[in-house]
Amino acid sequence: MSTPNELPVVVIGAGPVGLAAAAHLHERGIAFTVLEAGDTPGAAVRQWGHVRVFSPWRYNIDPAARRLLDEADWVAPDLEALPTGAELVDDYLQPLAQLPQLKPYLRYASGSRRSAAWALTGCALPVVSPRRS
Numbered sequence: 001m002s003t004p005n006e007l008p009v010v011v012i013g014a015g016p017v018g019l020a021a022a023a024h025l026h027e028r029g030i031a032f033t034v035l036e037a038g039d040t041p042g043a044a045v046r047q048w049g050h051v052r053v054f055s056p057w058r059y060n061i062d063p064a065a066r067r068l069l070d071e072a073d074w075v076a077p078d079l080e081a082l083p084t085g086a087e088l089v090d091d092y093l094q095p096l097a098q099l100p101q102l103k104p105y106l107r108y109a110s111g112s113r114r115s116a117a118w119a120l121t122g123c124a125l126p127v128v129s130p131r132r133s
């Protein structure tokens with residue numbers, strides 16, 4: 001039986017805040033799992049991807065996430081530019097979620113699995129509910 005200290009921190013949602021939390025947890029050496037209801041990182045932001053935000057890039061990039069991305073030779077956008085939601089996902093959240101430090105710990109529920117229920121096991125694998133006929 002696992003003790004609470006052996007269990008990962010569970011982050012709900014792979015949006016800008018959830019992925020930033022994951023980057024900070026990684027930096028601190030704390031085990032984590034990110035559970036995302038959508039198919040991809042930034043699924044909620046993607047829904048308004050055509051809209052340009054009012055905060056320039058410099059305020060949208062988390063410092064811990066930036067450190068991880070820089071190690072991976074990420075090319076940062078113009079920090080004064082205003083991205084669209086889609087650019088926020090494509091140019092920041094997706095590359096962040098693909099990093100080997102984060103990717104293995106991100107779990108998505110997608111498509112026909114949208115009604116999935118996650119069960120936290122020792123390795124925090126998602127468990128899909130049986131389909132109703």
Ligand SMILES: Cc1cc2nc3c(=O)[nH]c(=O)nc-3n(C[C@H](O)[C@H](O)[C@H](O)COP(=O)(O)OP(=O)(O)OC[C@H]3O[C@@H](n4cnc5c(N)ncnc54)[C@H](O)[C@@H]3O)c2cc1C
Pocket residue numbers: 012013014015016017018035036037038041042043044045048051052053054055
């Ligand atoms: C049109 C628009 C323009 C905006 N412009 C700006 C701006 O210029 N500057 C600014 O600071 N903010 C702006 N915002 C707000 C910004 O989008 C949010 O502050 C930011 O996305 C919050 O990040 P988040 O990760 O907390 O939440 P979200 O981006 O909402 O991400 C949450 C994630 O969690 C997932 N999720 C939700 N429920 C569950 C669940 N039960 N289980 C698992 N996963 C779940 C969602 O699918 C999503 O991927 C704007 C918002 C909109 C709609």
